[in-house]
Amino acid sequence: MNIYAVRQDNYKYRDIDLHIDDIIDAFPERYTLQECMKFSVFNIAMADFWPLMKTEFLPGDEHSNAIPDITPWVDATLLLSPRAFRFLGDLMKPWGEFLPLVVEGETYQIFNCLTLVHTLEEQSEVGVKIVLDEDSIGESLLFKSEFQSCLDTYCTDRFKQAVEEFELHGVVFNTNLASPFE
Template sequence: MSKFYRLSYRDYLYSMLALDPLDIIRRAPRDLGLEFDDIMEFSRRSTKMKAWWPDIETTFVANEDIESPEIPDITIWPAGAALVLTPKAYRLLGDLLGKFGELLPVRILNEEQPCWIFNCLTKKDADPELSEWEYQGGMPISIKRLGFEFGDNDPVVFKSDFDNCAFLYCGDRFRKIVAEYELKGLAFDSLVV
């Protein structure tokens, strides 16, 4: 039986993209009627940004105390349910991921080719029989368990309203593709239901 996974960043040897949503807000066109939260909460709101995406230059930053940091091929952009792809990962996965969201170029200081942010716009509903929040004092505090029903047309990568679109998820197909291409930097946390 197939499994679902939450995509995550786990290996601190890998550098992170030094791009904050505030950098995007500062460069966003003022005449589009975008609100602050349209960008700060782009994952939850499924904000489309490709039509106005600004020309942005940034770099990768190493985690503290890492002497020889590596640039990951593919990793999480912690600003939301999004991925960062190097030119290699974009070449190998760009067409596949483009069906489930938009790919946004980011120039990297002293590099010829851009990296790409994958802004996921595809959602899948959590299976209510397999998903549950943990409550304390009547308030939800954490996800106790999360599961999805399998379907023949499942998206390769998706987000879910169950967790307010905070994370990206995938099935075995995407995990196997990333492993087959030997792309470094992304962790696959198995969903336990």
């Protein structure tokens, strides 16, 4: 089984102007500030209190001016354009939840990954190497690991192939699960 970190293709695509600070007030009082800031680590489902917000893409430059179809947002989340959601939404739904967001007049979706898998910690080293337990992955298409604080969304070949078949742009699939810099 091939496993990939789904990472932003930083060199061509614009980011959305939405930060975790923008949604803190929407969290119910039962959550601490730390839980809100690290919602991915605490595996918090947000669909019940997610506020419908409007935002836009940050300005690009001559190298990064394209609008992505799919791109990471914060930690183990992915932003999907209406087109990407149409193609991938049903495939992704069992592994997390979708949170609507209006971006420049169109309804995008943030996929909040809620599927945690185990890491073989004795074979892993933070920032250097992550070995995920394939038995805990099972049939999961998308997942995250607490080993590096749920910083990335991981996927199997099936998701990578779907993104490529539908010619969706904005992400790269990295076989180095620990470091985005290789």
